[in-house]
Amino acid sequence: MEKNKSCFDAKNIEAIIKESAELFVTIIEDKELQNSVLKSSELIIETLKNGGKILLCGNGGSAADAQHFAGEMVGSFMIKNRAALSAIALNSDTSILTSIGNDSSFEEIFSKQVQALGRAEDVLIGISTSGNSKNIIKAFEEAKCIGMKLIALCGAGGQMPEMADIAMRVPSTSTPRIQEVHSLLIHLICGYVEAELF
Numbered sequence: 296m297e298k299n300k301s302c303f304d305a306k307n308i309e310a311i312i313k314e315s316a317e318l319f320v321t322i323i324e325d326k327e328l329q330n331s332v333l334k335s336s337e338l339i340i341e342t343l344k345n346g347g348k349i350l351l352c353g354n355g356g357s358a359a360d361a362q363h364f365a366g367e368m369v370g371s372f373m374i375k376n377r378a379a380l381s382a383i384a385l386n387s388d389t390s391i392l393t394s395i396g397n398d399s400s401f402e403e404i405f406s407k408q409v410q411a412l413g414r415a416e417d418v419l420i421g422i423s424t425s426g427n428s429k430n431i432i433k434a435f436e437e438a439k440c441i442g443m444k445l446i447a448l449c450g451a452g453g454q455m456p457e458m459a460d461i462a463m464r465v466p467s468t469s470t471p472r473i474q475e476v477h478s479l480l481i482h483l484i485c486g487y488v489e490a491e492l493f
Contacts (some may be wrong), residue, residue: 314469314472315475318467318472318475319475319476319479321466322466322476325466328464331462332463332480334461335446335463335484336483336487336488338418338446339484340488340492342444343381343488345416347381347414348381348382348417349418350382350385350409350413350417350418351384351386351419351420351422352385352408352419352421352430352434353386353422353423353428353431354386354423356424356474357448357477358386360422360478360481361384362384362387364382364420364481365387367481368382369381371489372489373489374493377493378493380488380492383412385404385409385412386404392404395407395408402433404430405430405431405434406430406434409438410437410441413437413441413443414441415442417441417443418443418444418445418446419443419444419446420445420446420448421446421447421448421449422448422477423447423448423449423450423455424449424473424477425452426449426450426452426453426454426456426464428455432454432458435459439458445458445460445461446463447459447462447463447464448481450467451464451465451468452468463480465480
């Protein structure tokens with residue numbers, strides 16, 4: 296009996312690496328995206344200086360990105376032994392997520408936390424490759440009511456960028472490629488914020 300062959304081989308791996316590399320080359324020329332990174336960094340710095348905090352949310356791989364971002368802010372990115380920066384990933388507390396999801400609705404898992412934790416001086420960063428995550432859109436709506444500033448970290452389309460004060464749009468519709476660029480953008484922002492504050 297012949298074993299199932301993997302759909303991946305050396306050619307596929309090379310093609311995927313090329314696709315990823317080409318997207319990174321594209322964003323070198325994307326001045327709008329780079330400007331959004333700078334604006335996001337400056338908004339985060341202003342928020343932290345004024346005693347505000349950064350709330351983040353995402354689903355799946357984007358949830359991991361939200362936790363990654365918060366970890367770099369609270370812990371450290373490049374500068375060791377610095378003061379912690381105030382950031383919370385709203386997708387981290389399983390008791391909160393499961394209680395809201397079970398008792399109310401999965402669409403409210405972030406908006407209820409924004410209602411509880413968000414203040415007008417805070418920023419909410421929503422991370423979604425599609426830009427259409429319903430629970431993040433609902434969180435954006437709640438944050439707007441409170442008077443918070445909104446940053447969308449997303450792909451080429453979706454509703455979130457239209458709602459946000461600043462949108463960092465990766466010019467792609469491929470989830471894994473967008474996530475790869477999101478990691479870079481998170482590192483750029485964390486590096487900029489640390490350099491300015493410390």
